[in-house]
Amino acid sequence: MRRGLFCLLLIAGAAHADSSLPPSPLAYTQLADPAQEAEAKALMETLRCLVCQGQSIADSDADMAGEMRALVRQRIAAGERPARVRQWLIERYGDYVTYDPPFSWVTAPLWIAPLALLGIGVLIARRLFRRRQA
Template identity: 50%
Template sequence: MSPAGAVQPDEVLADPALESRARDLSAGLRCLVCQNQSIDDSDAELAKDLRVLVRQRLVAGDTNAEVIDYLVSRYGEFVLLKPRFEWGTLALWATPVVVLLSGVAFAVSSVRQRRRESAVAALSAEEEAALDDLARSRQ
């Protein structure tokens, strides 16, 4: 069992298997006060309340999924450090890819356009004849 920074001795469950499950669950839960820490690493009072709640649910017989579902229903997806992939979050997950592909497409399009604009057009027969006449008159 890895040590958790903020877990107090009075929070630790007597059953090592349940305590291990509690640590696994709480390592993936966000402290709603600190926001970039798990509830195991946070000293915030709300994080302690969440750690206790996780342990209470496990002692009551909930599965890991039931504990997570309970917390998400109560606090929203934000409580998860790694949000679940669902249709509702597809835009969140896909946006970076879409932006990157759009940027690449724009860059390729711009390069092609510049090449077209800078390419020398072939001279017509009349233009070539006029150019030849100019060259002869200068000699």
């Protein structure tokens, strides 16, 4: 009974994930200063939408991405450096918000797996070339 109620609440929560409130003014409006907008846009390209997960907040139409764009623009307009805004978003939403997670024990497989697969591929190719030469 509890599991059924929990699943029902999860489904209902997902159905109402988008807000009926109007978007933040800076979600779809560029900053007046072109240099600040360029900094904000570059930063938004490196941040993952937490709803879409496959898109950056610059490309996503989700309400959450709009709110995150507004937060980025507000902080950049207030004079914060993009690196500090990025760090603040990571502190707030976790490492998953960035496409470039920092190296830690949790993210080590993400960094090590490509190198290990490349090494395995080189070993396999090497054995195949040796067999052909013999």
